Amino acid sequence: MALVAGYSILFQVLMAREHESHSWASALYWTITTMSTLGYGDITFTSDLGRLFSMLVLFSGVLLFVVLLPFSVVQFIVAPWMDRHEAARVPRKVPPEVSGHIILVGHDVVTQALVARAKRSGKPTVVLVDDPSHAGRLHEDGYRVMVGALDSPETYRRARVEQAAMVASTQADTTNTNVAFTVRGVDSRVTIAVTAEKEASVDVLELAGADHVLQLAPTLGRELARRILGTTGRPHVIGSFGQTQIAEAAARGTPLVGLNLAEARQQMKSRVRILATMRLGKLRPLASAEKIDDKTTVILAASEQDLKAYETRFCDQQEPESSVLILGGGRVGRAAAEEFHRMGVPFTIVETVPGRVPSHLNAVQGDAADLDVLRSAGLDEASAALVTTHDDDLNVYLTLYCRRLRPDMQVVTRATYERNVATQYRAGADSVLSYATIGATSLWNRFGPDHRVVIAEGNELFAVPMPTSLVGRPTSDPRVHEETGCHIVAVTDAERTLLPHTERIPSGIGNKLVLLGDRHAERAFRREYLNQKVSRPR
Numbered sequence: 448m449a450l451v452a453g454y455s456i457l458f459q460v461l462m463a464r465e466h467e468s469h470s471w472a473s474a475l476y477w478t479i480t481t482m483s484t485l486g487y488g489d490i491t492f493t494s495d496l497g498r499l500f501s502m503l504v505l506f507s508g509v510l511l512f513v514v515l516l517p518f519s520v521v522q523f524i525v526a527p528w529m530d531r532h533e534a535a536r537v538p539r540k541v542p543p544e545v546s547g548h549i550i551l552v553g554h555d556v557v558t559q560a561l562v563a564r565a566k567r568s569g570k571p572t573v574v575l576v577d578d579p580s581h582a583g584r585l586h587e588d589g590y591r592v593m594v595g596a597l598d599s600p601e602t603y604r605r606a607r608v609e610q611a612a613m614v615a616s617t618q619a620d621t622t623n624t625n626v627a628f629t630v631r632g633v634d635s636r637v638t639i640a641v642t643a644e645k646e647a648s649v650d651v652l653e654l655a656g657a658d659h660v661l662q663l664a665p666t667l668g669r670e671l672a673r674r675i676l677g678t679t680g681r682p683h684v685i686g687s688f689g690q691t692q693i694a695e696a697a698a699r700g701t702p703l704v705g706l707n708l709a710e711a712r713q714q715m716k717s718r719v720r721i722l723a724t725m726r727l728g729k730l731r732p733l734a735s736a737e738k739i740d741d742k743t744t745v746i747l748a749a750s751e752q753d754l755k756a757y758e759t760r761f762c763d764q765q766e767p768e769s770s771v772l773i774l775g776g777g778r779v780g781r782a783a784a785e786e787f788h789r790m791g792v793p794f795t796i797v798e799t800v801p802g803r804v805p806s807h808l809n810a811v812q813g814d815a816a817d818l819d820v821l822r823s824a825g826l827d828e829a830s831a832a833l834v835t836t837h838d839d840d841l842n843v844y845l846t847l848y849c850r851r852l853r854p855d856m857q858v859v860t861r862a863t864y865e866r867n868v869a870t871q872y873r874a875g876a877d878s879v880l881s882y883a884t885i886g887a888t889s890l891w892n893r894f895g896p897d898h899r900v901v902i903a904e905g906n907e908l909f910a911v912p913m914p915t916s917l918v919g920r921p922t923s924d925p926r927v928h929e930e931t932g933c934h935i936v937a938v939t940d941a942e943r944t945l946l947p948h949t950e951r952i953p954s955g956i957g958n959k960l961v962l963l964g965d966r967h968a969e970r971a972f973r974r975e976y977l978n979q980k981v982s983r984p985r
Contacts, residue, residue, distance in 0.1 A: 450511065454478040454504050461497045482508025537582040537594045540605035541573055548573055549894060550606050552597060552616035552626050554585060556864055557642075557663070560887035561615065562590065567969050568897065573606055598625045603633045613638040613894050617663075617886070620648040624655045631656025640893045642886070644778075659893045663886045667861060668782025668835065670885055670901070674859045674878045675771055675831045677792065680762045682747055682754055686900030686908070688937075688961065689944030691748050693722070693900050693908065699741040701761045709735035711745075719749040719757045720948055722936040723902065723963055730906060730963070733923065733934060746902060748937060748945055768792045769830035774815040774845050776804040779861060780835035784808045795824040815845055821852070831857035834876075839867040843874045850875030868904045879904045898943060902963065909969065910939055910959040914976040918954045931975055932968030937961040 455474040462469055469477075469490065477490045481504045492498050541548070548571040551558040558574065565572045574592045576582045582594040595602030597618075608614060608630060614637055616626045623641040630639055640659040643649050652660045673683040676697035686693040698704050703711050712721060723746040724731040724739065731737055739745070749757065771787060773780045776798030787794040788808070796810040797820060804810040813820030832849045834842045842860050849858050860871050862881040871879045881904055888899050888907070900908040917927070917935075928934055937945045941957025952960070962972060 450507060451475065451478050451482070454482070457500060461492065461494075461500055465492065465494055465497060478504065481505055483512060484508060537579055537586050537592060539594055541593060541607045543607070545571055545573070545607060546610035547571065547612045548607070548610070550575055550603070550608060550611050550614045552614065552623075553618050554581070554590075555617055556881075556883040557617045557886035557890070558615070560865060560881075560883040561890055563966065564887055564891050564899075567966060567973065569973075570612075570894075573611075575602065575606060597622065598629055600629055600633050603630050608634045608637055611637050613640060615640045615890050615893075617642045617890075620644055620652070623657070624648070624652055627652055627655040627657040638893065640890050661886070661889050661893075663882065663889070664778035665782035665785075666889055667880065667882055667885045668779040668784075669786045670880055671779070671833055671835065671859055671861060672783040672786035672790070672792075674880065675787075675792070675833060676744060676857060677768045677830060679768055681758055681768070682762075684754070685902070688748075688898060688900070688908075688910070688939055689942050690750060691945040692751055692754055694747045694749070694754055695902075696745055696747060696757075696761075698739045698743040698745060700763055703739050703745070703761060704741050704743075706739050707735060708733065708737045708739070711739060715757070718753045719747050720937070720945075722746045722748050722908070723934065725903065730934075770794060770825050770828060772797065772821070772824055772826060772829045772832040772849075774832060774834045774849075775836040776800070776810060777835065777837060779837075780833070781805070781808065783833055783835060795829075797821065797824050816848060818852070826852065829853075829856060831859065834858065834860040836861070837863060839863050839871075843867070843870055846871055846874040846876050862904070865904075897959070905965045906963065907965075908936065908961055908963050910943070910961050911972065912977065913938075913952075913954070913958045913960055916976060917952050917960070920952055922949060922952055927972075927976075931964070931971040933962040933964035933972045935960055936963050 455471065455478045458474045458477055459469065473490060480487055481501060484505065492501055549565060551561065551572055551574045554574050554576060562572050562574065572591060574585055574590050575597065576585065576592065576594060577597050579594050582592045585592040593606055595605060614630050616623045618626065620643055627639050627641055630637065639657045640661065641652055641657045642661050642663050643652055649660045673685050674695065680697050680699065680701035682694035682696035684692050684694045708721060723733065724737065725744040725746070726742050747754070747757065770793040773783055773794055773796045776796045780796055781804065784794055784796055794809060796804050796808060797815045798804050798810055798812060799814055801812055811820060811824040815821065834845045836842055839862055842862065846858055846860050849856060857877050858875060859878045860876045862868050862871055862879055865881050865883050868879045868881055880901065884901060884904055888901050892898055897910045902908060922935055924935065938953060939945055939959045939961055940955065945961065946953070
């Protein structure tokens, strides 16, 4: 409208210079026909200045009507209408027939991984978000989603919280406090699990009604520290099934090097069981003739007492552990350092920000990509490097750097996104743990339908109901692995404790199979032996 009015005034001025007189209706008529490129030609300029003005009006009209006007119509009319239409399609309540579901407040890398686990186990989930457009996108991606205000009791009533198994929230501490307090006001029995970024928030969240408060950064730091194998063969506990501890130990520096699996099992006298072996982060065959070398890692199952006996017999108690480099002094790096401090393992943190690392933790200030800084921190004597920054690109860079500088050193890295795990393995990492995997596993184990222990990124120990078709078959039946990719490693009783090793799979009320495999193998096993249709997360 401004352009039409301005051009009409200029039209009158230029026509007056050419000694022609037109009405304001004619001026408006000429401007609109020229801008819209109709150009009837019944009113024209004779001077060069008038013709240049006509071209200006023409080009600005093309720009306005061909580009700006359609964009404005789409932006301010069509798009809002489509958003309202899409928002109307997103569910605002959970159907009455849904029960035993997990309500996930918000959507991030942790809840995304948790949804994938729930789908593989056949457990329903509901992702609760407050933005209709975000809910619409999640709905299109195949999530069961519900839109509603996160701080409204009515939202959780419509989410059937009284029928839910758990409410899990991974938002900011203040939001999680409001969510826990609101949910607890609606239902006093549902399990509430939330995350906390600050140590000071734990007590507040528990007062708000949370049953489980998880500090994911410290948890990830401790898990990363436990993946450092060291040089003495000391076992590190990484999880448990009931009273049975699951531990990881390096063969390097122990009498196990040079033995095959059958000989190693014979020396352990069945009190400590070898569930799996890994080499450079990859699972190895469980064949009796499989050789154990100085790069082999064994996954052990035993009671706490038997693990101590294993350590006494197979580990060098006199040799001190070599030092570990921790690249990054953030919350994850500091938690790993505290774990090393507890375990008596020497360490040095490399951190660029001055004053970030507490004074009781050994640290060197500088850039981890600077060779002089790394050498001053003890690169040449270190047995392992722990890469803990929150930037996946930087972690890949540092992994490549450490691997080139010290090819013989163990490198354990952190990933924020699961999609970057394979890249970090290609960069030379021996072991990778992602924020998403550790967070989702911690929340899942609070839920309780089955327990999981992360062996390495992508490979987990998990329990499944006992298939009747496998009862009586050999425990080490290779056909199961050939058909599904899963290894049968143990059987648990009703108390979730591993039963003593048996030649054949026993029957029993409450018994479950413990399998080792990745998500593809788990889906295949459930499809083949549990007749469970497991959908693939998109």
